[in-house]
């Protein structure tokens with residue numbers, strides 16, 4: 001039987017990296033919104049804006065024709081920013097064949113609807129099996145071949161089992177998990193904590209502060225996740241604690257870099273402009289604070305991040321705010 005074709009939508013750093021992983025295993029097409037990016041990949045095996053001089057596999061095929069790419073997909077991977085998921089899937093819906101599984105790489109919530117990316121997939125592409133690939137996966141390290149691991153989360157374990165070998169590599173382990181909600185929320189919520197970690201770096205805090213931000217940030221993620229219906233144990237795994245640690249520690253993290261820029265006194269808009277890439281945590285923080293209020297969950301770190309990105313607090317005020325714990329507060 002002919003090998004399956006994986007089609008990846010979105011040629012940012014992670015979309016390009018996941019497409020490169022798949023291209024070593026099966027026929028793979030990467031859809032690029034900008035034709036010049038598709039040309040650079042096909043002609044020079046580079047995506048310089050996002051991955052510098054790192055060579056991409058010769059077998060990776062890039063295109064800017066989304067309808068034709070979608071029509072040939074046996075597996076569809078969604079690697080566009082959360083703000084573009086709905087519009088992009090609306091474009092592929094007419095040509096995507098029935099039953100094609102859809103895997104989200106997206107770690108943000110949709111503004112307005114507050115839906116998770118897999119929920120947006122479910123609405124735009126009803127009837128398709130849906131899941132996500134997440135974990136501590138800084139793109140540049142993975143394309144450089146450094147050891148890493150990720151999780152494919154799907155309700156249907158057979159779908160995950162079929163997808164695992166398409167994305168695995170000798171030094172890239174791909175696990176399964178059926179807690180789609182918990183895995184997806186881990187990737188979404190850690191970005192907000194990473195902005196806090198970046199602010200901490202910028203303010204030149206100590207290691208105790210770093211550890212506090214991670215541990216208490218994880219507690220907030222678990223509390224919200226559990227009331228929303230996730231298995232709290234999921235947050236101790238790759239998509240929770242794992243991705244939280246990688247994103248908070250890595251100087252390459254976009255969300256952490258936003259936090260560092262905020263600590264230099266830049267506004268969130270100026271920090272985003274300087275970064276030139278999408279850091280999902282900026283727009284996710286206000287959405288998550290709405291959810292925290294609705295569910296009655298205390299999220300002091302996320303609340304301070306939201307106050308800083310919306311310009312109500314300075315990073316210094318945010319850190320002063322984290323020093324006070326009302327009497328009677330349990331860990």
Ligand code: 13P
Pocket residue numbers: 107135136137138139191194243246247252253254255256278279280
């Ligand atoms: P950033 O979006 O902050 O770069 O995080 C990358 C990531 O999710 C690594 O797993």
